[in-house]
Amino acid sequence: MARSKKLAKPAPDGFSSMSSNPTPSPSxxxxxxxxxxxxxLDLDYTLWPFYSDIHISTPIRLxxxxxxxxxxxxxGEHFAxxxxxxxxxxxxxxxxxxxxAVASKSPVGDLCREVLKLLRLPPGEGGSEKGPKRTIDAFDAGLEIYEGTKLRHFEAISKRTGIPFSQMLFFDDERPNxxxxxxxxxMRLIRDGLTWEELEKGIMQWRANQGIE
Known part of the structure; x- marks a missing residue:
C-alpha cells in the first residue's frame, strides 16, 4: 500500500469547507x-482524507x-x-x-468503526431526521475492515447480501484494487476522495458496463 499521502490539514474555517451545493439533485x-x-466504499483517502492507522492518536472525541x-x-489533530x-x-x-457497504484494508477496524459511529450525517431533505444519523448506520450492507485482498472483502459482502458482483459499484483510491x-x-478509481462528480462518473461507468445507454 502506498503511504505517500499526507494528513489533510484543517481549513481556516474548520476541517474542510462544505460543498457549495452539498445536496444537488443529480440527473x-x-x-x-x-x-x-x-x-x-473504501475508507482511507476515499471516504476521509487520512490513514486511519497512522494519523489518529487515540482516544478520539467529537x-x-x-x-x-x-x-x-x-x-489535537482534526478529522472529518x-x-x-x-x-x-x-x-x-x-x-x-x-x-x-465498506471494504477497507485498514488494520484498525475497531478505530474505523468508532470514527463512523461518532461522525453524524446531515439532516435529510427539508431538514428531515428520517434515516441514519450516525455515519456507520448508513452502511446497511455491512463493513469489511481488515487487512488482505479486496477480493476477500467482496466475496464476504456478496455472500452476506446475496447481491451479484455485477450489481456492485466500488470507489477506491488505489489502483491495485x-x-x-x-x-x-x-470499480471507480478516484484521486481526491468521494465527490458528487466522482459518484456520477462511477454510476455512468457502471451503466456502461451493463450495456445501459
Whole structure:
C-alpha cells in the first residue's frame, strides 16, 4: 500500500469547507435508468482524507458543535469526512433499491468503526431526521475492515447480501484494487476522495458496463 499521502490539514474555517451545493439533485437520480444495487466504499483517502492507522492518536472525541462534524484526537489533530461524502451517504441511504457497504484494508477496524459511529450525517431533505444519523448506520450492507485482498472483502459482502458482483459499484483510491473487476465488480478509481462528480462518473461507468445507454 502506498503511504505517500499526507494528513489533510484543517481549513481556516474548520476541517474542510462544505460543498457549495452539498445536496444537488443529480440527473442520474431522475432519468429512470437502473442504479447499482450496492455501492461499496473504501475508507482511507476515499471516504476521509487520512490513514486511519497512522494519523489518529487515540482516544478520539467529537468536537462540540463542529460543522461539519469533526473529531479530534489526543494530539489535537482534526478529522472529518470529505466535504461531499456526508451528503452523498445521506442521499444514497435514502434510495429504495441501493445499499451501502465498506471494504477497507485498514488494520484498525475497531478505530474505523468508532470514527463512523461518532461522525453524524446531515439532516435529510427539508431538514428531515428520517434515516441514519450516525455515519456507520448508513452502511446497511455491512463493513469489511481488515487487512488482505479486496477480493476477500467482496466475496464476504456478496455472500452476506446475496447481491451479484455485477450489481456492485466500488470507489477506491488505489489502483491495485482494480483486481475486484475480475469478479465482475465495477470499480471507480478516484484521486481526491468521494465527490458528487466522482459518484456520477462511477454510476455512468457502471451503466456502461451493463450495456445501459
Amino acid at each position: 442520474w437520480l431522475h432519468d429512470g435508468l437502473p442504479l447499482p444495487r450496492l455501492i461499496v 468536537v462540540p458543535n463542529s460543522s461539519p462534524p469533526t473529531l479530534t484526537d489526543r494530539n 469526512l470529505y466535504a461531499d461524502a456526508p451528503h452523498i451517504l445521506r442521499l444514497v441511504s435514502s434510495l429504495p433499491n441501493t445499499r451501502l 482494480l483486481e475486484v473487476e475480475s469478479l465482475g465488480v465495477t
